[in-house]
Amino acid sequence: MSIGRRTFLKTGATLPLAALPAAARAMTAALPAKAKALPLSAVRLRPSDFAHAVEVNRAYLLRLEPDRLLHNFHTFAGLPPKAKVYGGWESDTIAGHTLGHYLSGLALTHAQIGCDDCARRAAYIIDELAACQTRNGDGYVAGFTRKRKDGKVVDGKEIFPEIMRGDIRSAGFDLNGCWVPFYNWHKLYTGLFDVIDHIGPNPGAMAIAIGLGAYIERVFAALDDEQVQTVLACEHGGLNESFAELHARTGDPRWLKLAERIYHKKVLTPLSEKRDELANIHANTQVPKLIGLARLYEITGNPAHGAAARFFWEQVTRHHSYVIGGNADREYFTAPDTIAQHITEQTCEHCNTYNMLKLTRQLYSWQPDGALFDYYERAHLNHVMAQQEPVNGGFTYMTPLMTGAKREYSAMDGEEFWCCVGTGMESHAKHGESIFWEGGDTLIVNLYIPADARWAARDAKVGLATAWPFEGEATLSFDALGKPGTFPVALRVPGYAASADLFVNGKPVTAARAGGYAIVERRWKKGDTVTIRLPLDLRLEATPGDGRTVAVLRGPLVLAGDLGRADGAWDRPDPAMVGTDLIARFRPVAMDKAQYETDGLVRPGDLSFVPFYRQHDRRSAVYFKRFTAAEWQVEEAAFLKEQARQKDLAARSVDVMHLGEMQPERDHQLTSDISYPVSYRGRSGRDARSGGFFEFTMAVKPGPLILQATYWGDERQRSFDILIDNQRIATQSLEADRPGQFFDVDYPLPEGLTRGKKQVKVRVVPHDRNSAGPVFGMRLFTAKPATTPAPTA
Template identity: 35%
Template sequence: MLNVKLIDGMFKESQEKGQEYLLFLDVDRLIAPCYEAASKEAKKPRYGGWESMEIAGHSIGHWLSAAAAMYRETNDDKLKEKLDYAIAELGRVQSFDEEGYVSGFSRACFDEVFTGEFRVEHFGLGGSWVPWYSIHKIYAGLIDAYQLTGSKEALEIVTKLSDWAYRGLSPLTEEQFQRMLIAEHGGMNDVMANMYLITGEEKYLELAKRFCHQAVLHPLTKGIDNLEGKHANTQIPKLIGAAKLYEITGEKSYRDMVEFFWNEVSHHRSYVIGGNSNREHFGPPDTEELGVLTNETCNTYNMLQLTEHLFNWTKDSSYMDYYERGLYNHILASQDPDSGMKTYFVSTEPGHFKVYCSPEESFWCCTGTGMENPARYTRFIYVQQEQDFYVNLFIASEVTLLDQETIIRQETIFPKSEKSSLVFKEASGQELNVHIRVPNWVTGNVELKLNGEVVNAPVDRGYVTINKAWAKGDRIEVLLPMSLHVYKAKDDRSKQAFLYGPVVLAGALGTENFPETDILADHLALNNHELIDVPALVTDGSVDQWLHPVEGKPLTFETDAIGQPGHVKVRFIPFYELHHERYSLYWKVATQEEYEKGVDEEKKKQEWIRAITVDEIQPGEQQPEIEHGIQSEHSQTGYLNKVHKSWRDCRDNGFFSYKMAVQPNKPMYLLVTYFGSDNTLHEDGNAYERDFTISVDGTVIANQILKSEKPEDIYLVCYDIPFNLTEGKEKVEVRFDAPAGQVAGGVYGIRMQNEAQ
């Protein structure tokens, strides 16, 4: 592994802020759920947010990975001391279980699974919330601690934990095992593959292969895109593990599924910043639906890992073009440079803003990966394979090559400058092929100089190459001409974003009607915060005719007075620099004729709906349901491609319920979305009528019968809620009940409103 250190610049500053947060966190509070899961008294209270829920313990795993990587970057003795303490504490908790189990929640769910007869749904297993997903973070953290810092104790703990899993899962048939994988399970195939590489034990390779979810992976080997409606970040780790298995086994099917998946996600399901997903799920291909809950940050963290594998197989610069876009415009942009807090989603809703976790009361999945990101900035700046050395990213840094004798320093303030220099601080005359990436955003010819002399080198797979026996003091200078360019959304060419080189530019829109804080525990709390009017850009000129650099302010641009209505000017800055104010990434761009003809009635309607919405849930989606306190019996979920929505129903004395916010001093209305073709359900040899009740805090407010009223489309039903059921309350329980022999739903959406619709 190359030894790379950041020198200065924005990545170095972001790394230092991330390091501060790792040192701030209290290991005893992170490990508290592990003690409680072992029925022991914790040394300190656990943290809030997700660490107070069944997913508890995932954060200590992320922290281990982050701390190990950050120590390797910084040699911070205080961080190493905390890391060693955390590992020792996990070892102590593990000693309480004779079989080697350690996690932040009871092992009862796994004990149920190991019987072969277990409850399972997309985000639940054995009655617990995604237990394999959560414990996977502890596996990964311990493995990282061993591989990055040499901790033998970490290896001992993760080996015992791996053996516990192997013993428990061995009796399961393949049918039972694959049924278990219906529930989100993180990258369990990846960590077991890593255990095989570390120990050489075949049992771990066997388990890695068994953890491959065939219902998702097998179609990908055939080039079948079945991703719509699937929880995006559930799938990406499965492919990271598949990539590792290809490298171990050489089996082509693994590579086929990885390459097809990567292409579908990066080219057909990603936004301009390199992120993907809306409301955590993949939508139809070649759509870029804008919204508050787009671009889950975990997804890009994982997509960059997957991209690393693909680059290593091919050395094709197109993979680094994607990597660079995601790193600069999503990962770097996801950490608040002031507080060090992290984003969950990155909104594409015009006029919205970033929302960050709180220091002690959030611990979302993206808080966890967000801990790791600042220590990962150096990972793929350079790659060396024997005598081939690849310069992939233009980031101020210093690298010691594998021979431990050659040291190269990259001096640059990119992207504020088009120039970068590679200086051989130490070299002993060894021959090396230096491959320098020519990005896809370069405008014109790349200029390359070696010790002041121009070098003419052909471009091969996106790289120019200089070969020589390198001496101390040798200097390569590279000029990468950049310019403004336009990104047009895949589903609407008038929906546009603007970049300068690889940098996505955001329109900075100020703090009009801004929330009191954008750092908070509940990331849902500001979903319906009032928006502002965002102008359309009315022009028929090319972008360089109306968007101009601001003198003396690198990477800052301003439009002519083309914003309508009002002939306003808009200031654009790099998205990674924009924090604590409103912004737009995507803009409606129209000619004067198009603008004058266009009356955006749909936009007006959406603004009205947003204004009257108090709370909303998308049934069948993990996070909204968990955070609305889902309770259910005899209930199931699914996704209907025809309407691009997930749903939930229940049957035969079953129910499902949510806790929903209300306004205590206003009448409330419940708006429920149904599918117009739903009628009698024939299943298991029985006919189930869709005849059910809806109640609020135990009082029935409606009886609903679905009789295929509006075939092949969704429709809305608005129910009045008696004022006495919500008066003086902040939340109520909304419940759907199916009597014996009946079905409630499917329900495709639920919204609490303060006006009827």
């Protein structure tokens, strides 16, 4: 994703002021060397979609029952639970992770709107956690579980004596039968620190953090460096950040030592050497590691830590991100600049963007640069704001960008508790956290969200009036200024803005420009205002690596073609844009809502375009292939040819199995073990993991038959067998050798396998330490008769 005409720290190092020309030094001097955001508690949002999101989220948080989230903590400490456990992930082996997010959500909401109910709930949870830790007697406190080989679910604490003996079994997310325990603790630590920072000093929270740290320290002390790396192969969140932060708060060097030891070499070393090896690794697993590394850089000054964080941010935002600012497909990074090949219903996990925005804030605090907030604004507005269902407060896991896909939100009753439910609780509690910043004596406006704020350094109350992003004007007012005087005010000029006009007290002024900002320095007094006017032009933006696949933006807003209600079906061809001057074919309809219509541009028919983030109950088209008129004729011909092929195949079909769909699987008597339904790119399918299988019946008829299976061509390496009535007919390997496409494999069946039968059993079995599939459907059809050459004269 392009972030505009500016670039950020290309070399990973700051250019010394002495190396700049004199004129440039004068301009740069007006921008502070470092910055920090005004406290969240100092900011109050004015009415807007952002303020509405905070209020909907507050209501959601208060519907949840703390004692249900505490169920496992109580139970495993030997205390009677006060309520039944929640369902979803809270009843699975990732149980307990939500409580940390919930503490953060409560604390942030208290800071953002002054919610006393939230503060009381947080205090209650801290007291209950302290009681659990005291009962355990060794610092341990957790709610996660362990699934034994016999299927019994027990206290997750059981794995740590095994690990300390060197019996370590990590499979990416599973550690000795426990799902991401260190990730789980990272969320708890963040919640404890957020309570302290946003509600107030809490000795109980610090005592829990130190006591738990001692337990974790003992686990790592029993391991050599190689064993530590084996443990870190399991997702561990930003546990390095947790102990860096504990060191910063206590001054105890033991926590810094532990934080430095939690360094996952396989991922972090290439990044510190500026090598992008992100393809095919789980995306959100990595981002918190870099946040932790950035925190260590702030504490230690180790330049390799800072360089890795900067390089990672650059690569992800420029080469691995979609137009809405999110990243990853099916939770994994793909090769750089291949976004156009991965526009699916499994794009843009919210946790990834939540963490990328955290990292962006860290980098910005080191060296203010408007390009960082060009990305922040885009991702915050178009992805985070799209992630919440704005009526009842559910959350998306993925935010799909595939044409016609609908958003799936978590249930209102809170019985799913995905990871993105947890980060959603936090994201929508703090929409005011990055609007106003200060550095030295400079007040900085980074986001144009209507709000009021207290600026303690100047004993000031400032207001920001704006209808951004629907109107391109914002006015900053000094409603109170206890310490008037001369100081700079810096207003961000986004990279996509071709111009910026500034007015002080209604009169035009010439502002200095530096680092992506218009800077006005003068003697300010109570009642003064400064207004910025920015053009919000329509533009097309190509995906990185593919200029033929484009999205439509207006200022910071991603616009989407409106394809109708989400509860309706979408089974039409993907719309495309045909012509030369494409932007000229857009006609404004309601500028105050950023709504447009096209005229003769889109095939097969014109569309209305609206802000993507507001499409919570609608289907959308975000990405479009663009063609000239001549190219479109060729495209249409190819489409008609494929339709004819599909029609012929349907006519010869004997039976079709739609794997991953409930009713077809029932109709075909599917049985399975360690096998799961999947959905990808609009197709349902099923996989089986090592030790598992899936099997189902299919109808047959006399004569030569072909079994056809459909696969995705970009799967990571795996191999498996296909059997008919327990006789192996094929061994299939998938090796990511057909990127960007589904493909079919035909398996001709020996007639002896089907002769005299009305149905057969198809069984799919993975090889040891492999997965089978996913298989996106199977079809049995008759072979075409052999063509007999015509006799010659």
